[in-house]
Amino acid sequence: MSLQDIDWSAPWLAPYRAVGQAVAAQAHQGIAAALNAAASAPVQFVPQSALPPGEAYEHFIFHTRQCPSRDNLHDFFNGLCWQHFPQTKTRLNQLQAAQIAADGVQPLRGPVRDALTVFDENAAFLIAPPALWEALRAQDWRRLFVTLRPLWAQAQLLLFGHALLEKLVSPRKPITAHVYCAQAAINSVVNLDAIIAGQLSAAHLGSKPFLPLPVLGVPGWCADNAAPGFYADTQIFRPPRA
Structure with missing residues (x-):
């Protein structure tokens, strides 16, 4: 599946439609660049290659205010959520970073990080x-x-x-x-x-x-x-x- 497969008339996409279509129209330049151009967010979207090997994704976002993004549907919708729910996404990232700071990155996330991920x-x-x-x-x-x-x-x-x-x-x-x-x-x-x-x-x-x-x-x-x-x-x- 790709961005071209999105049916923007779907009722659940109504809150995201205007910005989402603008991002999708510019996706040829990369998801990160298209997200940055379409609307503001509390993070800057960067290519996935910006994430250093071995560094936890949430830790990187918290300390750099940059969100690594791949050119796929998953990270496209993640970017739209950052733009439409900036305070909630920021709070989730703060809580994830606090758990990582307290416990490190464990093989099993634990109940709080599991709930944050859900x-x-x-x-x-x-x-x-x-x-x-x-x-x-x-x-x-x-x-x-x-x-x-x-x-x-x-x-x-x-x-x-x-x-x-x-x-x-x-x-x-x-x-x-x-x-x-x-x-x-x-x-x-x-x-x-x-x-x-x-x-x-x-x-x-x-x-x-x-x-x-x-x-x-x-x-x-x-x-x-x-x-x-x-x-x-x-x-x-x-x-x-x-």
Whole structure:
């Protein structure tokens, strides 16, 4: 898959569409240069070759304010996330660097760095009425997507994880986001980046504050989910564990 395969009409790409299309149009000069030219970010994007051999990626970003980027979809979406959620990305990098400073680079990341990676790669932010949150927490998929379907007109799911965005270039029913459970209810996209960044801590993320959500179940995100039977697939819409 390549940048040419991105369907910019996909509803989950709406927040990224304007800048993303501008970057994609300039990608012939390299992803790093195209990202730098399209919009500001708290880091400068540099070619992957700028990362010294043996140096941890997050450590390098923290100390140089440079983000090594390869010419691929994964790093393209990572750059877009830096541009759209600069405070959240900066906070994640600070937390990663602090863990590396405390423990070094270990063969196994540990619970905090694992949670940081899950957040960075696969998180999503849900702004929704309480009833939708209750159904999501219960993993009551029929209630969430069928019974309460009209409530989704009052909801918004924003994808943050760049690996999640990359996977959705080729949409498949099993693709699942880790919905971030904020410490306090978030009712608007206004100041969302600052609010999320202000909540993130090693202790909070170490508790794994995520809920699974198969993203193609979101009303309007897949034509097939207009039929209630779409959600009967228990391999995807799994019942909660006993």
